[in-house]
Amino acid sequence: MTQAKQTPELSHLNQQGEANMVDVTEKAMTSRTATAQGFIKMNDETFALITTGKHKKGDVFAVARIAGIQAAKQCSNLIPLCHPLMLSKVQVDFTLDEENNQVKVTSLCRLTGQTGVEMEALTAVSVACLTLFDMCKAADPAMEIHGIKVLSKEGGKSGSWQANNS
Amino acid sequence: MTQAKQTPELSHLNQQGEANMVDVTEKAMTSRTATAQGFIKMNDETFALITTGKHKKGDVFAVARIAGIQAAKQCSNLIPLCHPLMLSKVQVDFTLDEENNQVKVTSLCRLTGQTGVEMEALTAVSVACLTLFDMCKAADPAMEIHGIKVLSKEGGKSGSWQANNS
Amino acid sequence: MTQAKQTPELSHLNQQGEANMVDVTEKAMTSRTATAQGFIKMNDETFALITTGKHKKGDVFAVARIAGIQAAKQCSNLIPLCHPLMLSKVQVDFTLDEENNQVKVTSLCRLTGQTGVEMEALTAVSVACLTLFDMCKAADPAMEIHGIKVLSKEGGKSGSWQANNS
Amino acid sequence: MTQAKQTPELSHLNQQGEANMVDVTEKAMTSRTATAQGFIKMNDETFALITTGKHKKGDVFAVARIAGIQAAKQCSNLIPLCHPLMLSKVQVDFTLDEENNQVKVTSLCRLTGQTGVEMEALTAVSVACLTLFDMCKAADPAMEIHGIKVLSKEGGKSGSWQANNS
Amino acid sequence: MTQAKQTPELSHLNQQGEANMVDVTEKAMTSRTATAQGFIKMNDETFALITTGKHKKGDVFAVARIAGIQAAKQCSNLIPLCHPLMLSKVQVDFTLDEENNQVKVTSLCRLTGQTGVEMEALTAVSVACLTLFDMCKAADPAMEIHGIKVLSKEGGKSGSWQANNS
Amino acid sequence: MTQAKQTPELSHLNQQGEANMVDVTEKAMTSRTATAQGFIKMNDETFALITTGKHKKGDVFAVARIAGIQAAKQCSNLIPLCHPLMLSKVQVDFTLDEENNQVKVTSLCRLTGQTGVEMEALTAVSVACLTLFDMCKAADPAMEIHGIKVLSKEGGKSGSWQANNS
Numbered sequence: 001m002t003q004a005k006q007t008p009e010l011s012h013l014n015q016q017g018e019a020n021m022v023d024v025t026e027k028a029m030t031s032r033t034a035t036a037q038g039f040i041k042m043n044d045e046t047f048a049l050i051t052t053g054k055h056k057k058g059d060v061f062a063v064a065r066i067a068g069i070q071a072a073k074q075c076s077n078l079i080p081l082c083h084p085l086m087l088s089k090v091q092v093d094f095t096l097d098e099e100n101n102q103v104k105v106t107s108l109c110r111l112t113g114q115t116g117v118e119m120e121a122l123t124a125v126s127v128a129c130l131t132l133f134d135m136c137k138a139a140d141p142a143m144e145i146h147g148i149k150v151l152s153k154e155g156g157k158s159g160s161w162q163a164n165n166s
Numbered sequence: 167m168t169q170a171k172q173t174p175e176l177s178h179l180n181q182q183g184e185a186n187m188v189d190v191t192e193k194a195m196t197s198r199t200a201t202a203q204g205f206i207k208m209n210d211e212t213f214a215l216i217t218t219g220k221h222k223k224g225d226v227f228a229v230a231r232i233a234g235i236q237a238a239k240q241c242s243n244l245i246p247l248c249h250p251l252m253l254s255k256v257q258v259d260f261t262l263d264e265e266n267n268q269v270k271v272t273s274l275c276r277l278t279g280q281t282g283v284e285m286e287a288l289t290a291v292s293v294a295c296l297t298l299f300d301m302c303k304a305a306d307p308a309m310e311i312h313g314i315k316v317l318s319k320e321g322g323k324s325g326s327w328q329a330n331n332s
Numbered sequence: 333m334t335q336a337k338q339t340p341e342l343s344h345l346n347q348q349g350e351a352n353m354v355d356v357t358e359k360a361m362t363s364r365t366a367t368a369q370g371f372i373k374m375n376d377e378t379f380a381l382i383t384t385g386k387h388k389k390g391d392v393f394a395v396a397r398i399a400g401i402q403a404a405k406q407c408s409n410l411i412p413l414c415h416p417l418m419l420s421k422v423q424v425d426f427t428l429d430e431e432n433n434q435v436k437v438t439s440l441c442r443l444t445g446q447t448g449v450e451m452e453a454l455t456a457v458s459v460a461c462l463t464l465f466d467m468c469k470a471a472d473p474a475m476e477i478h479g480i481k482v483l484s485k486e487g488g489k490s491g492s493w494q495a496n497n498s
Numbered sequence: 499m500t501q502a503k504q505t506p507e508l509s510h511l512n513q514q515g516e517a518n519m520v521d522v523t524e525k526a527m528t529s530r531t532a533t534a535q536g537f538i539k540m541n542d543e544t545f546a547l548i549t550t551g552k553h554k555k556g557d558v559f560a561v562a563r564i565a566g567i568q569a570a571k572q573c574s575n576l577i578p579l580c581h582p583l584m585l586s587k588v589q590v591d592f593t594l595d596e597e598n599n600q601v602k603v604t605s606l607c608r609l610t611g612q613t614g615v616e617m618e619a620l621t622a623v624s625v626a627c628l629t630l631f632d633m634c635k636a637a638d639p640a641m642e643i644h645g646i647k648v649l650s651k652e653g654g655k656s657g658s659w660q661a662n663n664s
Numbered sequence: 665m666t667q668a669k670q671t672p673e674l675s676h677l678n679q680q681g682e683a684n685m686v687d688v689t690e691k692a693m694t695s696r697t698a699t700a701q702g703f704i705k706m707n708d709e710t711f712a713l714i715t716t717g718k719h720k721k722g723d724v725f726a727v728a729r730i731a732g733i734q735a736a737k738q739c740s741n742l743i744p745l746c747h748p749l750m751l752s753k754v755q756v757d758f759t760l761d762e763e764n765n766q767v768k769v770t771s772l773c774r775l776t777g778q779t780g781v782e783m784e785a786l787t788a789v790s791v792a793c794l795t796l797f798d799m800c801k802a803a804d805p806a807m808e809i810h811g812i813k814v815l816s817k818e819g820g821k822s823g824s825w826q827a828n829n830s
Numbered sequence: 831m832t833q834a835k836q837t838p839e840l841s842h843l844n845q846q847g848e849a850n851m852v853d854v855t856e857k858a859m860t861s862r863t864a865t866a867q868g869f870i871k872m873n874d875e876t877f878a879l880i881t882t883g884k885h886k887k888g889d890v891f892a893v894a895r896i897a898g899i900q901a902a903k904q905c906s907n908l909i910p911l912c913h914p915l916m917l918s919k920v921q922v923d924f925t926l927d928e929e930n931n932q933v934k935v936t937s938l939c940r941l942t943g944q945t946g947v948e949m950e951a952l953t954a955v956s957v958a959c960l961t962l963f964d965m966c967k968a969a970d971p972a973m974e975i976h977g978i979k980v981l982s983k984e985g986g987k988s989g990s991w992q993a994n995n996s
Binding site for chain 4: 088
């Protein structure tokens, strides 16, 4: 596990504390990948509804996957200081955690570009979780989305980074 | 605390398990409000950077607030089966939880309309958290977003609903 | 079958032939529904790939359905003189026409509003067909989309309208 | 006329039949062009309204052209598994087919990039046709959009492709 | 000419000086109209190019009109604290001021709703001016956009307002 | 001060006077920068409200800055013949002109690409001005936006250009 040294400064504020979009004009075009994950936890009845029985083959996960992929492409319109960029791959996957009545959502974003794609990966996970919430909220309005974090980053000047205990 | 009875069924799938946008044409126009919350937890150095000292008055929270408000208005473009609707109020607030090095994000959405606005409130919270992540990630890439849930809903046929222990 | 009398004039041009968005401010809020259809024809191998065998339960139709629903909500951003409106229902369905190796796409849009929703229904059908094209184009780049038309309109001052031979 | 060999498989589904955005990270940046066409057929009175007499110089075709160009740029937001890309040229043209009371819409899209642009060309044609429908629907609600297909593709690893009888 | 009394306070900031979207939930639905204007001034050669001779009937003004109408519909996505709303009419017109080599752009927006539409009218004018700039910039990069202001507002609790000397 | 020779022709119209998106496929990828400015003039009470006293540290300028940055990224969706492009830097700044009760807005856009970014810079300025208008309009509805122009352009085949008296 590699852990890049982190300088404790906020690149997104200038010296006056004003919002600052980082200038990446001079950064090299390199292949970059980021992965992220998140969870949505629900009651057991609702978890059963989407994972077993008649709705097992329903569109719940297909809809959430598409929503996550589309959201990754919209990242720079949602997060004000993100750069527009051209993702060459977005992947969203779901794993059932039956012990805890929760769905684990993972995402991978990739491109050849001048800036990292972890915000895109986090956005994909967040919106996929929100879509699962929307599709299940009639059965359980008390669901909780949690554990949204970056799992790994590769490429770019700062090298690879990987979360602890991911 | 009122807890509406929940029928365990998925309104967003039809009998074939296909994605189904609920038909709200015949629902009454009523005043509806929803509140939601979420948290972003960071290391202590980063938390200090955005809450004390020279960046205390920086734009970090202003940017995240605007991102959350704008995202609420984009909800139906992000969540596939959400209805387009005309929010008459979106509010996003931040509370510092200094004991746990985390920021609590709360949102309130309101309108007079035919459908609830909890997805809009959740979207506001999620994107505000993602924006805080983006603005602090140079200092701490290991942050975690958690505890995203609906706090309360008011209005509409199903009456009021409030989360436990919120 | 009811066929409303059509006045042969172009409401979307003013007297100078300039683009003109119709003023619907004074029109009554009434319940309005429109249905539309379209087809995508492919070669027999490709048709078999998405309708039988291992991909039968694949996400092809789920993705196209979501794309169609999302596009209906974007109609006023795509068609310059369409009014923004709040759809209360969008439905997209697929029927397999095995004899002709084609998929029939039908849509229904509904709202209570001041203007008809046939453009939204046509947009849903068009984008669902385009999405099917995208998902199958590696197998058959020579597919053709055809037969896109309005099937019926209900509500509004001009009453009901239904296509011949629909 | 060159006809590239087509492998009958669906690149947009993975082995589980789930939606899959193709990873183009490693593909070469090459110049790519695609052309597409479509038709909108109307009754003779309506066709005359937009092609002769006082509206001959009206904005009907200008509006449809702009709508088609704008839609091509929105392609990756409309078609879920399309990659975002930077079109360097979009062209939309109209030809009057007076014998059949129909307008032929053709489009050309071009870029230097990692993936083909036929979906962009098809989207431009589709939305231009929908806009013509919108502008003429008061005169003829029974119009039909048909014959939407790719005419040719150039560039990329798979080489050139051209439709038969285009 | 009616001039409503203006209270010198900023409704878009709360007591802490934070961005605040006004809550219009309880405001009455009334018919509201706003008009706005702006100018783009260019050198005489460029002004002649778009107003006389071979390009007189070109698409310059049609494109700018469509851009202005589309932008009005996007207002709440561009201006962070604007409410989403359903415009029932957007009009954009151009007047040639030959004496000063400038084009005057005027707009009118209208709806039945809970909030005024002057920001929509101003957005339509601004984007129409920007589009004229874009179309003429190869001939004159030194153009200037000026005089963007609200001409009049009608409807709503505060009554009518009209600019001086408009 | 360098002033590139301007050819008086409209690249955005073809020989028939139809809207024409310039084909930049063959243009070199070079680093390009553009700066622009604009002003919003208000009455003295309103100017004082946002520049002194209790709202001095309010979010007014932070909101307008974010709106300007976001709008620059949306430029190709707002201006019909603009190419989609990937800005690597957007900056929006505010200067108080206390003598004239006006705020000066300046912007800088930059990328490595095939086309200039002056429209992006102008769009950033325009939408930042509109946002300031929105936030102050309750106090002064008679504000005026003026002096929107390009200050300088660098990069690309046509070399540098700088406005007179900027």
